[in-house]
Amino acid sequence: MTAAQTRILELRAELDEHNYRYHVLDEPSIPDAEYDRLFHELKALEAAHPDLVTSDSPTQRVGSTALSAFTQVRHEMPMLSLGNAFEEADMREFDRRVVEGLDLPAGDLFGAGAEVQYSCEPKLDGLAVSLLYQDGVLVRGATRGDGTTGEDISVNVRTVRNIPLKLKGSGWPATLEVRGEVYMSKAGFERLNATQLEAGGKTFANPRNAAAGSLRQLDSKITASRPLEFCCYGLGQVSAEFADTHIGNLQQLKAWGLPISHELKLANGIAQCLDYYRDIGARRDALPYEIDGVVFKVNSLAAQRELGFRAREPRWAIAHKFPALEELTELLDVEFQVGRTGAVTPVARLKPVKVAGVTVANATLHNMDEVARLGLMIGDTVIIRRAGDVIPQVVQVVTERRPADARPVQIPECCPVCGSHVERTQLVKRSKGRETFSEGAVYRCVGRLACGAQLKQAIIHFVSRRAMDIEGLGEKSVEQLVDEGLVRSPADLYILRFEQIVGLEGFAELSSNNLLAAIADSKRPGLARFIYALGIPDVGEETAKVLARSLASLERVQQALPQVLTYLPDVGLEVAHEIHSFFEDAHNRAVIEQLLERGLQIQEQGELAAEFAASATLDGVIDKLNIPSVGPGGAKKLADKFGTLQGVIDADWLDMRQALPEKQAKAVRAFFDEPHHVALALSIEAQLKAFGMHWESEKKQVEGLPLAGQTWVLTGSLELMSRDVAKVKLESLGAKVAGSVSAKTHCVVAGPGAGSKLAKANELGLKVLDEAAFVAFLGQHNIAV
């Protein structure tokens, strides 16, 4: 066998396999661009060796066998494909053939010649479908299949929202076969992949595969749930003609209720076609659907008939293709990058490849779950996709091309930057008072600001325009400051000295002074800016603003319990826990303290926002405790019945049963039998009150309580409970708790370290209790500590 023969056989086998995967399985394993290259290689070889052409060569057929699960449908008029033009020269050649074929005067040396009218449409990247209308009623939908025989997908096409089941208006031919593309919009594709990922289902590499996979579902309910759309671009069999031009046809179809392209245009001559190609090309990324080129068709139907067909392509139409968005390349290695929050992210290092005009050498792999989902190994041949301004992505592995020495991708045990341990994050699900843990997709370096990578990112974020807005500190400068050991935390920026900066790359005398001035200028940030600058995970500018506006002081933000934070608009329990644990962390606290010591003066409102103060209710607090089987309704009943949280905690069984059905009453009891639940409940309540929140139902209950009408003062520190909790306990007995001692004070509770208030109480001869006596007093009133 000659080399050419061998290669031809190889190419045919490979193309047959790809055809099958593309048309039958909807799971192509190589990008279209690669397919086209193989196809052209085969075509060129066959052209050079015509004796080797056989009728079963992929060049001699279009499409592929129909999937047997669907009934087969014969296309009375074959569904053809289009010739491709990649270069302007191919287009000029096409136009020349049209002019020649129509016997029109060709252009002379000065370019003047006949101008053919062409229709221009985008080439949607979906799959070709034929819709058959009998007397205006949709009776059949079919795929293209091999162009002669397709599959009956009538049930499925009926689920596509913009395909009319009945035509509008009147005057349509008794038999009307419409052809067009079923596709998925970019937004629909993103949404579908997101839901698939969440449900642990299969995701799609691109909108075309998603459309094909959705349309050829044996269960049409699945098709119905997918965001498919249809766009009509031509006719098949018709019992009567109704227009003289292609555009006329489409406009009439539109009047009958069929969707056609919004970008349909008429071009006079090839120059205007090229303008159209450039215009759509410039807008390609902004279009809501994916296109792989534009299609030009001779507009006059009479001219189309005259030109006819060559093999299985019309001589009157051509697809002018855009650069492919997907290409093949090799995965050389996977490296790990460390981000601001310590997330260790795998990044693909690729053999550089041009994708749609841009050389791509790196692609994000998101996380290790994604690596596993792709089944990626180092050395693999992969499909890279670069759509719009999105970062290039690895969408698929070509497993058939995996080399024998391919290596698995492994997450490093130690941080590649600082050597700290790398941990897998846990996902915490909180529901009904319970926390369940599962493994997260993200791995984190535990080094935090001791990790150079995290420190750099944290500083870059801290100084950024929307955060502390320190001008003159670009990424490069931050890297230098960190690498030189001059900055070990954001607080170190505020002790930088002129002689440390001057001489660093890019810092002369003036720029050093400017930087120091910018740092000094940033010392009075608003609270929202400061919170955002801290870089708390999941806290963007909006959340930072909400925190600042509602809580109005850094101290409250730092102290707020997660359940209290959930009173803020748009703050869910997950984010609330992130915020809380950020401020619980000793290291973070130390950095904040240092910032304040080094002269940062945070501008805060101080006064709790009125709407926030008014947002707490007792039933709301009970509801936030997430007592199993007690929903908002049960919480309301408890609040109404007992009036205070302490009342609910101390309630006897009979009272409890009056408020709630047995199962719920038992649940409440069991919940408060656990001391840490009591402590949590009281500290939430105490904090809400300390923040100045109160609720109506309490006031009503005060009369008749043992300490009604009394004013108490708490001073010194208490060991068995916080002062906030002591305050709530006193209030639950009806007392008012005041901040200063006067002749009207009924009793003072004084812990160790009490000073002037205790002295004044003694002076006035008031009743004073130490903590032990106070606890005993509470005990007499059945209040446990």
Ligand code: IVH
């Ligand atoms: S016309 C005889 N117009 O491209 C002409 N095709 O390579 C038949 N396509 O199978 C096709 N947009 O799936 C035509 N505006 C358009 C198109 C279009 C997308 C697809 C169609 C067809 C393939 C041809």
